[in-house]
Amino acid sequence: MAMSPSEFLIRESRRRRVAAGFSQEALGERMNFSGSHVSSVETGQRPPTPKFLEAADEILETGGLLTRLYEDLVKADESPVWAREWLFYEEQAEALRTFESTAIPGLLQTEAYARAIFASGGLLTSEEVERRVAARMERQAVLRRENPPQFTAVLDAGALCRPVGGPEVMREQLLHIVEITELPHVRVQVVPKSAGAYPGLGGPFIIATMSDNENVAHLDHQVPGKVLVGGSDLTWILKAWEAIRSEALPHHQSIELISEAAEKWTT
Template sequence: MGESWWEFITSELRQARIRAGLSQEELAKRINYSASHVSGVETGQRPPKADFLAAMDEALGTGGMFGRMLRRASLVEGAPPWMRAWIDNEREAVLLRWYEPAYVPGILQTKAYARMTLSDSLLNAEEIEQRVASRLGRQVILTQEHPCQVVAVLDVMVLRRPLKGHPELMGEQLAHLVKAAELPHVQILVVPEEAGLYPALQGGFILATLGDSAVVAYLDHQVRAQVANQADDIASLQRQWEAVRGEALSRRQSLELIKEAAQTWT
């Protein structure tokens, strides 16, 4: 299938509405959503979440078809179960603030780098390819019509950590980072070695600001991850974010450092 499952679902939603003879405004009233929400889903600007699809199934009498599509999409796209709720937030975000002490952030990874990060896992080859495809699919937020603003802060060791006998793949990855960093809506900042020990080194996290200004967070752990939206947790992570960003080099200095590191892997 050339299109993603998410694109297939949104296309089917639109066709189902048209077959029912409803305008977006009429459908919105029937399912108790705003017309702008319906339009956002149909144009791919909003993720088709489970509650929205359930309302569509009930309103249009589709026998749970869209709910089944969503479950199928989650399987085919290959995201781990605990990531699925986060991916919805990521697709809806207007701003992502991402701190990574160990790896290149997923939405900035090349296919080869993504595959290498999963190669030592307990997943079989098919599962690895599913997760790689899911990770790359998330990168659409950088290239869509209204792209998400991204500020990523990386520890300098992310640029220096080898990929098990494949220095050329690390060179490709850093060249990809340089290209991404030159996009107007993407900032990639680097915490230099001179910072020494600093807050948050114990683990990466992401803060997503949604369209309604709500902030949710994603914290990655060894076995699984956690999506957090409690006010105390968000406040604590925002303080950590400010501390980490304060240790980082400027945008220009960071880009120069990434370019220098890329040359060492070629």
């Protein structure tokens, strides 16, 4: 069976480490990563970030080989061995900050609301719709795990009145948000209609802050989203988050607005 680009990168990274006489622990120490981090990359359980590969290239004196392999081959690989890269960051995050301009954020969606989103337009088969709904519900476990991340969601007021799935689905969805904000680590804010034009109109995103204070962002698109690790694009997203949140109502005022909107959705 042919080796995928991501598998080739992993094999070459491991081969270069062994040839240089480093254990995983020793290499990690030189790179300012843990030995378990190096191990998880070499087993395909964790995606190698550009920062990781650049450090490995320098310590192993590869002449930039690993970074080139990633840039030239792996980024175009549709099925990397560390599939669903973003979910790793989301599950390991110390804090999550998400903004949605048109719908309820995925981590706050009810099953019925998510199903209505995925079923819209008839683009997916019923089996694919159910698979995606199940995956979204499973993903939400991050908010109820032991030692959950601090979670802050900002959404546009338009999402409160967009009829997704009908009145009953909308009322259940909005009441669910009110309920989940009773968790001490969950905060929700709403950008009111009076805000007019603001940076959030550029589209949704989510930011994960890791234990080492590294920030990673995920941009949602019609096609699979884009993960940002470092660089000017990530800096722009962090600035956009601050600008968006400055337009939002305070948490308690936002929850009052959501509760009022829920009561307007009557069957």
